[in-house]
Each structure stands twice: as structure tokens, then as C-alpha cells.
Amino acid sequence: MEKEKLFMNTGSPPPLNYTASSSSPPTTWHSSTSPIELQVGELNVSTEQLPNCFLNLNWENSMDQSVPFESALSSIVSSPATSNAAVTATDSGVIRELIGRLGSICNSGEISPHSQPMGGSTATASYIGGNSSTNTSCYSTPLNSPPKLNLSMMDHQVTGNLPILGNSRPTHPSLAPFSTDPGFAERAARFSCFGSRSFNGLTGQFGLKEADFPYRSVPRVEKGKLSRVSSCQSLKAVESQMGSQENKETPLQDSIETEMRSAAASASASDKKFSRLKRSSTLDNAESANCREESSIFGQLLPGGDSAMKTSHDANAKKRKAAPRGKAKDNPSSPSRKDSKEEEDPDAKRSKPAEATSKENDASMAKVESNGGTENAGDGDQKQTKDNSKPPEPPKDYIHVRARRGQATDSHSLAERVRREKISERMKFLQDLVPGCNKVTGKAVMLDEIINYVQSLQRQVEFLSMKLATVNPRLEINMESLLSKEMLQPRGSLPHPIYPLDSSASAFPYGHQPLQGPLAQNGISNGAENSLDATFLRNLGLQLPPVDGFVEAASQLSSFWEDDLQSVVQMGFGQNQNQEEAFQPQSFHGSLPTAHMKVEL
Amino acid sequence: MNSKSSPSGPCPHRAKFTRRFLRALARINKDRPTSSSHHEIRKRSRKIKIAADASMAYAVGSGRAWSRVMLWKLRNRTRYRAWIWSRVIASTRKRIDKGSKQGGELSRTDQLRQLVPGGEAMDFCNLLDEAAHYIKCLTTQVQVMRNIADFYFT
Numbered sequence: 001m002e003k004e005k006l007f008m009n010t011g012s013p014p015p016l017n018y019t020a021s022s023s024s025p026p027t028t029w030h031s032s033t034s035p036i037e038l039q040v041g042e043l044n045v046s047t048e049q050l051p052n053c054f055l056n057l058n059w060e061n062s063m064d065q066s067v068p069f070e071s072a073l074s075s076i077v078s079s080p081a082t083s084n085a086a087v088t089a090t091d092s093g094v095i096r097e098l099i100g101r102l103g104s105i106c107n108s109g110e111i112s113p114h115s116q117p118m119g120g121s122t123a124t125a126s127y128i129g130g131n132s133s134t135n136t137s138c139y140s141t142p143l144n145s146p147p148k149l150n151l152s153m154m155d156h157q158v159t160g161n162l163p164i165l166g167n168s169r170p171t172h173p174s175l176a177p178f179s180t181d182p183g184f185a186e187r188a189a190r191f192s193c194f195g196s197r198s199f200n201g202l203t204g205q206f207g208l209k210e211a212d213f214p215y216r217s218v219p220r221v222e223k224g225k226l227s228r229v230s231s232c233q234s235l236k237a238v239e240s241q242m243g244s245q246e247n248k249e250t251p252l253q254d255s256i257e258t259e260m261r262s263a264a265a266s267a268s269a270s271d272k273k274f275s276r277l278k279r280s281s282t283l284d285n286a287e288s289a290n291c292r293e294e295s296s297i298f299g300q301l302l303p304g305g306d307s308a309m310k311t312s313h314d315a316n317a318k319k320r321k322a323a324p325r326g327k328a329k330d331n332p333s334s335p336s337r338k339d340s341k342e343e344e345d346p347d348a349k350r351s352k353p354a355e356a357t358s359k360e361n362d363a364s365m366a367k368v369e370s371n372g373g374t375e376n377a378g379d380g381d382q383k384q385t386k387d388n389s390k391p392p393e394p395p396k397d398y399i400h401v402r403a404r405r406g407q408a409t410d411s412h413s414l415a416e417r418v419r420r421e422k423i424s425e426r427m428k429f430l431q432d433l434v435p436g437c438n439k440v441t442g443k444a445v446m447l448d449e450i451i452n453y454v455q456s457l458q459r460q461v462e463f464l465s466m467k468l469a470t471v472n473p474r475l476e477i478n479m480e481s482l483l484s485k486e487m488l489q490p491r492g493s494l495p496h497p498i499y500p501l502d503s504s505a506s507a508f509p510y511g512h513q514p515l516q517g518p519l520a521q522n523g524i525s526n527g528a529e530n531s532l533d534a535t536f537l538r539n540l541g542l543q544l545p546p547v548d549g550f551v552e553a554a555s556q557l558s559s560f561w562e563d564d565l566q567s568v569v570q571m572g573f574g575q576n577q578n579q580e581e582a583f584q585p586q587s588f589h590g591s592l593p594t595a596h597m598k599v600e601l
Numbered sequence: 602m603n604s605k606s607s608p609s610g611p612c613p614h615r616a617k618f619t620r621r622f623l624r625a626l627a628r629i630n631k632d633r634p635t636s637s638s639h640h641e642i643r644k645r646s647r648k649i650k651i652a653a654d655a656s657m658a659y660a661v662g663s664g665r666a667w668s669r670v671m672l673w674k675l676r677n678r679t680r681y682r683a684w685i686w687s688r689v690i691a692s693t694r695k696r697i698d699k700g701s702k703q704g705g706e707l708s709r710t711d712q713l714r715q716l717v718p719g720g721e722a723m724d725f726c727n728l729l730d731e732a733a734h735y736i737k738c739l740t741t742q743v744q745v746m747r748n749i750a751d752f753y754f755t
Contacts, residue, residue, distance in 0.1 A: 419726060426729035433736050447709040450732060454716045457739040464746035465653060466646035468626060471753045 612741035614660035619745050621659055625652035626749070651675065657742045667731045668738075670719030692721045 407413065427446050431437045434453045437446060612618075629648050655675050661668035693707070693715065707715070710728070714720035717732045 430733050451712050460743045465650035467750045468649050469642045469645035
């Protein structure tokens with residue numbers, strides 16, 4: 001939730017592929033302690049909006065150490081909006097910062113050249129995550145090394161790499177198709193070239209270890225609340241890259257491409273994601289925990305099927321592009337999933353259109369993809385997806401619930417959510433039944449109203465039975481006519497139709513008009529009576545239980561006397577209800593025998 | 602739950618209830634003494650109330666938990682009156698001991714359970730369901746009875 005608010009504040013923060021920044025707690029988000037995270041997150045997202053809000057964030061947050069870094073990053077982020085020249089000018093600084101960050105993160109290792117657009121960002125992200133006080137990862141300490149130190153060291157390489165970057169930037173045919181975000185492509189190209197060359201040296205220098213990468217990504221993933229999938233995706237991409245070290249360029253490009261694709265897709269879907277974010281609750285911890293699991297699993301499964309991952313990446317990207325965050329995409333995106341049932345679960349889950357979260361799908365898909373064909377990951381995924389959905393396809397007896405974005409996905413909470421939804425649905429129905437409950441919100445007040453209404457209804461039955469007990473048996477003859485009358489008209493409580501007295505005209509000594517009058521009054525007052533009863537009885541409540549019947553009688557008989565009714569109404573809503581109620585029963589009590597007398601005469 | 606056209610619309614059991622109730626009413630009023638003392642009136646009113654509830658329960662049939670409970674209660678009323686009463690008291694006391702928020706006062710859920718027949722043995726979700734249907738039938742009952750009363754009194 002906080003994250004959502006955070007995003008709201010920043011305008012339209014697009015979903016981040018790397019949730020490092022987004023995952024960081026909102027405090028850090030707003031605070032200036034870790035503005036880098038913002039930047040990193042922003043960096044990964046290729047949206048036009050990103051630079052705007054990102055820039056705002058950058059400039060708003062005071063930057064302790066990362067001022068140059070932030071500025072550099074911001075410039076990079078804003079590259080799509082700015083000219084290339086401007087970007088180039090700041091690129092060196094940005095790159096320097098990036099390298100610095102990466103170097104600093106070298107503890108966690110594997111800033112492998114291929115993984116660099118991800119790796120770099122992830123490294124920085126994880127680094128930032130480490131910086132953030134809220135980072136719970138044990139790797140925060142190693143990541144807390146001041147970036148400045150590395151920066152100075154990095155400067156040389158950065159500058160050295162600059163020309164490479166400059167050259168490579170315009171030439172990146174693989175990135176050409178990604179015209180959705182030319183800036184991003186540019187950046188990616190830059191990073192790709194940068195990473196492939198410079199990071200190699202850098203890693204060599206700082207002894208980046210690949211083994212540390214998954215761990216490093218874990219803290220980042222921990223914070224990755226927003227785009228867990230993307231982070232996992234990037235993770236996978238990185239790991240796939242790492243797994244296949246021989247080909248640095250192509251995997252890098254692939255990762256970049258997939259990342260860009262996903263970024264582009266996510267950019268397009270950022271709004272939707274954001275709206276989903278707004279809706280989701282703050283259960284990202286669970287998700288991040290899940291992602292952490294996945295990432296750890298990924299870490300173990302470095303040589304996981306790259307192809308599978310890539311296809312899944314593509315599928316994910318496609319899924320991202322889909323407007324409804326493609327549940328449909330989920331299925332095709334998990335071809336490598338050894339358990340096809342899990343894939344079908346999204347289908348089954350799709351049947352429940354309730355706020356389905358692509359997040360969950362992404363998570364499941366991420367798991368699927370990460371597992372590729374690996375069994376461990378598959379188990380983990382299966383476990384998680386199973387938690388998310390009920391058993392596979394033939395969903396006959398199972399209630400398929402789709403976990404909302406940012407909510408826990410274990411079976412208990414899901415069942416609890418189903419139960420809660422059922423209860424709220426019933427409460428809504430009850431709201432319609434009980435008059436005057438439209439404005440009431442909340443279970444407790446609703447229950448109170450319901451209880452009062454049921455009590456009033458039961459008392460009315462009592463009173464009416466008492467009234468009927470006093471009926472003169474002489475009128476029994478009219479039973480059939482009464483019955484026919486009853487059958488003729490469908491009477492609602494409030495809308496009182498004209499009483500069709502034609503059939504019973506003969507049976508009645510009274511004319512139609514007089515009968516209609518009081519009856520109309522009665523009908524109109526019925527609803528009022530009900531509410532009156534509620535207020536009445538609530539006020540009387542436990543004070544004058546024996547008077548309840550008379551109050552009922554009063555309310556019933558008040559229909560015959562407009563004045564009385566009005567007084568009753570006033571009394572019901574009056575201030576000194578106790579006194580008035582004490583008065584009224586007696587007055588009505590007086591009227592009751594008169595009614596009796598009238599009847600029996 | 603048989604959700605009819607609208608919550609405030611006519612209940613489908615209305616006709617059945619009316620017929621049954623009128624018949625019961627006729628039966629009750631047939632053997633009423635000429636002198637209507639308050640005591641007699643009260644006794645008769647109780648009978649009428651029971652007849653109304655029974656008619657409603659019969660009209661609803663066994664499709665609803667509350668109607669089933671009510672019918673069972675009505676059938677065994679004479680035989681197990683004391684036992685039923687003790688059971689109700691025991692359940693109430695148990696609930697109070699279990700988790701009363703205030704001292705001795707029942708929670709809202711428990712109050713609702715007491716109001717809806719058979720509500721003691723239901724989970725909250727079903728309780729709401731039954732309560733909704735019960736309210737619908739109660740309103741129908743009240744409407745019909747009021748119509749009859751108006752018919753007689755005017």
C-alpha cells in the first residue's frame with residue numbers, strides 16, 4: 001500500500017522491472033537515504049513517464065552520497081526525453097556511477113558482462129537495497145560499502161569505456177526493433193556495450209563472483225514488491241546469462257531484448273499495473289519472499305534452460321503487453337513448465353474474474369520460467385502455484401480464486417478471502433432487505449441493523465397476532481374474499497398500490513375511499529413504521545420491554561391517525577425520546593381499547 | 602438461496618402462507634369463547650402467532666434451515682418444550698462463557714443466532730444467508746397479517 005501511495009505521489013510511476021527501488025519501503029522511497037533505488041527502478045522501466053516522476057524524485061530527494069549517481073541516473077533515465085547529446089554528456093557521469101555501484105556491489109559478484117544491464121541495475125538495486133535500512137537481507141552489510149570509493153576507481157574504467165559506449169550506442173541492430181522506447185533501447189544498447197566490455201574488466205578487477213549474484217539479487221528481490229516478476233525475470237535472464245558464459249554478447253542482448261520487451265510491455269501496462277498496485281494490499285512481503293525463494297532457486301539453477309527462460313521471457317513480455325495482464329499469456333508463456341497443470345490453473349483461475357492480479361500470474365509465471373525445466377524450481381513453483389490455485393483443471397467442485405495483487409497466496413489466506421467475499425456478498429444482500437441500511441458500512445453496524453430489524457419484525461408479528469386475536473369471528477365470513485384479495489394484489493411494503501376493493505365491495509359496509517385512505521396511509525407508513533420501529537425499539541430497547549407491544553400497537557395504529565403518526569415520527573427522531581416514549585404508549589394504549597371497541601361493535 | 606425477483610418483491614411463499622394462515626385463523630377463531638378477556642386474547646394471540654409462524658414455515662417447506670428448525674420445534678413443542686428451553690439456555694450460556702465481549706451481553710452474531718431459528722448451529726456465512734431469507738419471509742408474513750388485520754378492522 002505504501003508503495004502504491006508512493007507511486008501515486010510520484011505521479012505515474014510505471015512498474016519497475018527491477019523492483020529494487022520500488023521494493024524499498026516507502027520510507028526510503030521518500031527519504032533521501034536511498035534515492036538510488038528510485039533511480040535504479042526507474043532506470044529499468046522504459047516509459048516516458050518514468051523520467052518525469054523519476055526526475056522529480058531525484059531532484060526532490062536530497063542525495064547524500066549518491067548525488068552524482070542520481071543525477072547521472074536521472075539523466076540516463078530521462079534520455080528518452082532528452083537529446084542524445086545531452087545524454088551522452090551525462091553518460092559518463094552516469095556510467096561512472098553505475099560502474100561505481102557495480103564495483104561496490106562486486107562483493108556480491110557476478111556483474112558478469114552479459115548480465116550487465118540487468119546486472120548493473122540489479123547490482124545497484126541490490127546495493128541500494130543493502131543501503132536501505134529496511135533491507136533485511138544479510139547481504140546488506142557487504143553492500144553498504146560506500147559507493148564513492150568505488151566510484152573513484154570506476155572513473156578510469158568508465159572514461160575508458162565511454163568511447164566504446166559512444167561507438168556502440170548507435171550501432172545496435174538487435175535493439176532496433178524495440179522502438180517502443182527508443183530511449184530505453186539506447187540505454188540498453190549503451191549498457192550492453194558497456195557491460196560487455198567494461199564490466200568484464202571491472203569484474204576482473206573487483207573479483208565479482210557469479211556465485212554471489214543470486215544472493216545479491218535476493219535482497220533486491222526482497223524489495224521487489226512491484227514487479228516481482230520482472231525482477232525474477234531479470235534474475236533469470238541474468239542467471240541464464242551467467243550460466244552461459246561463453247556467449248556474452250548474445251545472451252546479453254537477449255536479456256536486454258527480453259528486458260526491453262518486458263519493459264516496453266510493462267510500460268504499456270504500467271498504468272494497469274499501477275492501478276492494480278493501488279488495489280493490492282501490502283502483501284508484497286509475501287510476494288517478495290516468494291520471489292526470494294525463486295531467486296534462490298534460480299541461483300542454484302544457474303544452468304537452467306536458457307531457451308526456456310527466454311521463451312518464457314518472451315511470453316512474459318507478451319503477457320505484459322496484454323491489457324489485462326494476460327492471464328491468457330500465462331499459459332503459453334510456460335511451455336517449459338513441466339507441470340502443465342499449473343499452467344492450466346491460471347486458466348481455471350481466470351474463470352474467477354475478481355481482481356486477478358497479473359502479479360500473481362507473473363509470479364507464477366516467473367516461477368514457471370525460472371524453473372524452465374528444472375525440477376527444484378518446479379517444485380517450488382508448484383508449491384506456490386498450488387497455493388495460489390486449487391487443484392488442476394477439472395475445476396468442478398473447487399472454488400477458483402485468484403489472489404489479488406500483493407496479497408498472500410497461501411491456501412489459508414485464499415480460503416479466508418473466499419469466505420470473506422461470501423460474507424460481504426451476503427451482507428450486501430441483507431442491506432437491500434433491511435430498509436435504511438444503504439449508508440451503513442461495516443459489519444458490526446450492519447449486524448446491529450439486521451438484529452433490530454428482525455426483532456422489530458418479530459414484534460410486529462406478535463402485535464398483529466394479538467390484533468387478530470381480537471378480531472370478531474363475525475368477520476370470518478370474509479375470509480374467502482380476503483383470500484382472494486390477497487391473491488389479487490402483490491403488495492410491497494413501501495409502494496402501496498391502490499387497493500382493489502371491487503371484489504370485496506359487497507362484503508364491506510365501508511366504501512372504497514375510506515378503505516383506501518387508511519390503507520394507503522398504512523402502506524406509506526409501513527416503511528416509515530419499519531424504520532420507526534427500528535428507531536423506536538432501539539431507543540426503547542431494554543428500557544421498556546413491556547411497552548414494546550404497545551409501541552408496536554402505537555406505530556400500527558398511528559397510521560389511522562395522521563396526527564399520531566406524525567407525533568410518532570417526531571418522537572422516533574426526537575431528542576427526548578424516553579419521555580416521549582413514556583407518553584406515547586399511554587396515549588396509544590388509550591387508543592387501543594377504542595380500536596377494540598370499534599371492532600367489536 | 603432462492604433469491605426472488607427483488608428483496609422487496611413478493612415472496613413466492615406468500616400465497617401458500619396466506620391460505621394456510623387464514624385457514625388456521627378460521628380454525629382458531631371458530632372455537633373462541635364469547636367473552637374475550639385479556640387472558641383469552643393473549644392466549645389466542647399466542648396461538649395465532651404460532652399459527653402464523655407455522656404457516657410460514659410450511660409455505661417455505663424444508664428448503665431452508667430455519668424453516669426446518671421451526672417446523673421441528675413446532676412439532677416437538679408440546680413434547681420437548683422443557684428440553685428445548687434448557688437447550689437454548691445452555692447454548693446461550695455456553696456462548697456467553699466462550700467469548701462475550703461485554704459482561705454477560707451477547708455478541709451481535711450470537712444475538713442474530715438467537716433471533717433466527719436454528720441459528721445456533723450455523724456458521725456465520727450460512728447464518729447471514731438464513732437471516733436474509735428469514736427476514737424476507739418475515740416481512741411477507743407481516744404484510745399479510747397486516748392486510749388481514751386491516752381488512753378486519755376497517
